[in-house]
Every structure is written in structure tokens, then in C-alpha cells.
Amino acid sequence: MNKIFQKFHSLRKRSFFAILFVGLVPSFILTILSYQFLRDRLISSDVTDMATQAALISDELISSDYFSNPDQEAINLELSSVGNVYSGRVMILDNTLMVIKDTYDMYEGRTMVWENAIISAYGDTTSDYDEENRTLTVAIPVMVEEEVKGIVIITESAEYIETILEYYRSFGILVFIIILILIVALAIALSYFTARPLIHVKKAIDNLSKGFGDGTLNVDEVAETVDISEAFNRYNSQMKLLDDSRQEFVSNVSHELKTPLTSVKVLAESITSMGDGVPVEMYQEFMTDIVSEIDRETKIVNDLLSLVKMDKTDATMDVSPVNMNELIEIIMRRLKPIAEKQQIELVMESFRPVTVEMDEVKFSLALSNLIENGIKYNEPGGYVHVSLNADHKYCYIRVEDSGLGIPEDSLDHIFERFYRADKSHSREIGGTGLGLAITQNAIRMHHGEIKVASTLGEGTTFDVRVPLSYIKEEA
Ligand code: ADP
Numbered sequence: 001m002n003k004i005f006q007k008f009h010s011l012r013k014r015s016f017f018a019i020l021f022v023g024l025v026p027s028f029i030l031t032i033l034s035y036q037f038l039r040d041r042l043i044s045s046d047v048t049d050m051a052t053q054a055a056l057i058s059d060e061l062i063s064s065d066y067f068s069n070p071d072q073e074a075i076n077l078e079l080s081s082v083g084n085v086y087s088g089r090v091m092i093l094d095n096t097l098m099v100i101k102d103t104y105d106m107y108e109g110r111t112m113v114w115e116n117a118i119i120s121a122y123g124d125t126t127s128d129y130d131e132e133n134r135t136l137t138v139a140i141p142v143m144v145e146e147e148v149k150g151i152v153i154i155t156e157s158a159e160y161i162e163t164i165l166e167y168y169r170s171f172g173i174l175v176f177i178i179i180l181i182l183i184v185a186l187a188i189a190l191s192y193f194t195a196r197p198l199i200h201v202k203k204a205i206d207n208l209s210k211g212f213g214d215g216t217l218n219v220d221e222v223a224e225t226v227d228i229s230e231a232f233n234r235y236n237s238q239m240k241l242l243d244d245s246r247q248e249f250v251s252n253v254s255h256e257l258k259t260p261l262t263s264v265k266v267l268a269e270s271i272t273s274m275g276d277g278v279p280v281e282m283y284q285e286f287m288t289d290i291v292s293e294i295d296r297e298t299k300i301v302n303d304l305l306s307l308v309k310m311d312k313t314d315a316t317m318d319v320s321p322v323n324m325n326e327l328i329e330i331i332m333r334r335l336k337p338i339a340e341k342q343q344i345e346l347v348m349e350s351f352r353p354v355t356v357e358m359d360e361v362k363f364s365l366a367l368s369n370l371i372e373n374g375i376k377y378n379e380p381g382g383y384v385h386v387s388l389n390a391d392h393k394y395c396y397i398r399v400e401d402s403g404l405g406i407p408e409d410s411l412d413h414i415f416e417r418f419y420r421a422d423k424s425h426s427r428e429i430g431g432t433g434l435g436l437a438i439t440q441n442a443i444r445m446h447h448g449e450i451k452v453a454s455t456l457g458e459g460t461t462f463d464v465r466v467p468l469s470y471i472k473e474e475a
Helices: 002-007 011-063 073-085 115-121 159-207 223-273 280-310 324-341 360-376 423-428 435-445
Strands: 089-094 099-102 126-130 135-144 147-157 319-323 345-350 355-359 383-390 394-401 449-455 459-467
Touching: 011 073, 011 089, 011 126, 011 135, 011 147, 011 159, 073 089, 115 126, 115 135, 115 147, 159 223, 223 280, 280 360, 280 435, 319 324, 319 360, 324 345, 324 360, 324 383, 324 394, 355 360, 360 383, 360 394, 360 435, 360 459, 435 449
Parallel strands: 345 383
Antiparallel strands: 089 099, 089 147, 126 135, 135 147, 319 355, 383 394, 394 459, 449 459
16 A cells, blocks of 8 residues: 555656546546436337337227237238338237237247236336347237237337447547547646646755755745745744854854963963073962863863753753752852852742752752852852742742842843853853853753843842743653
8 A cells, every 4th residue: 555655656646647537537437327328218219119109009909809810911911011110020919928920920829938028918018128139129018998918019120229329339439538638638737737836946945055045945836835935934044043053152162162272372382481490489370370271171161061961852851859948058058168268148048848840960050050150240248149939830049149240231142152241250250151051051941931130230130930840842
């Protein structure tokens, strides 16, 4: 079955055979039916004619009392002439089915055991068309006061019916061949015109430059190709955006990775060019700088790896129920030394115990980044306030700091990879510009949302909302 479908895989072939089928089957059926109709009409009109003739004979047979006295010259002559008119014969049977007159003089005195004659002996008119011998026979009962006295049988040569039918057959075949040729031509033309717009769409796509080019598809041949063109252009522009952002990402990554390497190179070269007599402290200072540049490089690589992990699909999620209160406490305990060093106060406020289905590693990275930023972009004596709440459906986490704040025009960009609102400060404190991108991706993987509000010089608030139960997305 599959193989049959494969043979008709092309739309052109499918429409060709569909049109052929729809065109030929009805004309074939029509030809057969009209042939049958004509045949039945020809036979039935002759039967009516012969039955009328037989009825006339029957009347005469009764009025001349033929069954008591069959030797009546005038009637026998008339029977012969009727036989001649039909190029056939006339037979008269009595009610015992014995032939009392046969214009062919063959069966007189014999009993006729013929189905139609038997039926007529019970008072019915019958007819029979013998295709092989090309004869048509009609038998009618001769009735006197409801009683069958005998049977009149007229047989005619139906040669002419066959001649007409034969003529019709050859004519029908000719007409059918003409119809066949017309329908095949129509099927070729229509199937070509059905498939043509799709072929044009394919050609137009081939003609567009390779890759996600600027060219647009515009095949306005039929409404469907207009739709396809529009869908294609939408897809193409999305792909182009993706391609652009991929290229931008790669160039950003190379740039970010190159910066510490360049510093290491400059520092190392300086050491070698210093020559003899340089104090050990100087070497130590340069080596410390080299180590910190290497640390920075490592941090960028680690952040990039985290970001790649966060770009994956549901399949990489290791989901389990986690006590959110405990998780936040653990993160804050870990960040406490850094906060104390910067004289930042870390405060946690939780309104109720909350359990969330989540990937603990991914989610704690997201939260750590937010709290760490609150500490990093802050002034000594400031605070980072983390609060936790929930309703029947969602868990709400707010990370609020009293830090530097984010300029309004940067707010839309801070979640972009490698974006830094305050470039020099961020670099100084070892930022990679990837932290918030990682956070946002991690929260999205939990089907959550993150929002930011900030006032320059006053502080920043991040609001996170995640569903309590993790719903795996359909593939
Ligand atoms: P980075 O590694 O530079 O901190 P992030 O992606 O974490 O990168 O943050 C992007 C930028 O957003 C930072 O460079 C910083 O300018 C700004 N930013 C993020 N969090 C805060 C905050 N709590 N207060 C002020 N600015 C912030």
C-alpha cells in the first residue's frame, strides 16, 4: 500500500490520475447505460408491436372458431403473411400446448414444452429475446371468458436490432476514445497548472542567495503561494536574526576571551624585557596580575559553559521538589563573607515555607547571580534584601539592593549576553556580562519570569516568579 502511495508522491501525478478517474469512470458508465437503454427500447417497442398483432390474430381465431377447425385457408394465409412481415414465423398452440399451426410447417402436431408457452397457458403474455439466434418471440394467450383456449406465438428475426446495436457499439467505442483523448489532455493540462505554483515557489527559493539572505520570496501566482511566501519570509527573517545574534555572540566571545590573554601577554613581555636587577617585589606584582587575568579568563569560560547549559531544552532539566527557604539560606550563607568584606548587610525575609519543583543547580545559579550583583553593584554600608513568598500557583522572590542602580536606557539590555551597564566598573569587579543572561535563561527553563526596576543612585529590585510545579513542555 505504501509503495502505491510512493508512486503517486508527486502532486502532478496525483492530480493527473484523479482527473483521469473522475473524467473516465462516469463517461464509461454512461456509455454502458445508454447502450442498455437503447437495446431495451428497441426490444420493447417490437414486443408491443408484435403483441398487438398477436391480439388481432387471437380475436380472429376466436371469431372463426379456429381451435375446432384449423383448416381455414383464409386464416392460414393471413398467418403466413404475418410471418413474412416479421421475417419469421407464427405458431398457434391449443390449450394442451400442441402445435396446431406452424407457418414453417415444422412442429404441427407436436407438443411445445417451452417455458414462455407454459406461462402463457396460464393467461400471461410473455416475450423472449434470443441473442444467440437473433430472434424475438412473443406469446399471448387466446382467452374466451377467462379461459385459455390456445396460444399465439409470433417469432421475428431481430437481425436489424443487432445491426443497430453493433453500429452503436462501434460508434460508442469511437466516442469513448475521443473522450479519453480529451480527458487525458485535460488531465495533463490541469495537473500541470496545479503543480506549477509549487514548482515556481521551489525555483524562487533556489534563486534566493544561500544562507539567510536579505532576499524576499514573492510568488503571487495563487493565494496559497502568497501565504507560503509570507510564511517563508517570516521564517527567513527569524533565521537571519538568529544567525546575526550567533555571529555577534561568537565575535563577543572571542573579544572577551582575547582581552585577558592580551593583558597576560603584555605583562609577561614586560617581565622579560625588564632585564636584570629588577626587585623581586616587582616580579611578584606582575605575576599577581597575570594570575588575576587567568582567573578572569577562567571565570568567562565557566560562565560561558553555564550559559550553554541554560540554552538547552527540557531534556536537560533534573527536576525535584526543593525547599526554597533552605535554598536561599544556603546561598546567602555562601555569599555572606563577600558581603561582609564589602560591608553589605544581607537580609532574608520569608513569609511562608515554600517548596518548588525545580532543577536545584540551575536555579541556585540564577539566584546567586542576582544576590551577587546586589553585593557587587553596591556601596559600603548598603544592603541586599531577599524576600520569599508564594500563592497556590507561584513562588515569588524579590532581590532588592540599595546599590548604584541601573541607568534607564540600560534596563532593556542588562539581560543580553556580555552587556554591561557600567563597563569599567563591571570589569574592575570581575564581571563578565553573562550573569543576568544565565539567570534569565535559567528562570525561563522553569517557565518563570524575571522583571527589573531600578533608580540610578538608589538601588535595584529584581522580581522573580516561578510556578510551584514544573510542567514539562510538549516536544
Ligand atoms: P556582570 O558580570 O557584568 O555583573 P550581569 O549580566 O550580571 O554581568 O549584569 C549585567 C550588567 O547589569 C552589569 O554589568 C551591571 O552594569 C548591571 N547590573 C546587574 N545587576 C545590577 C545591580 N543589582 N545593580 C546595578 N547594576 C546591576
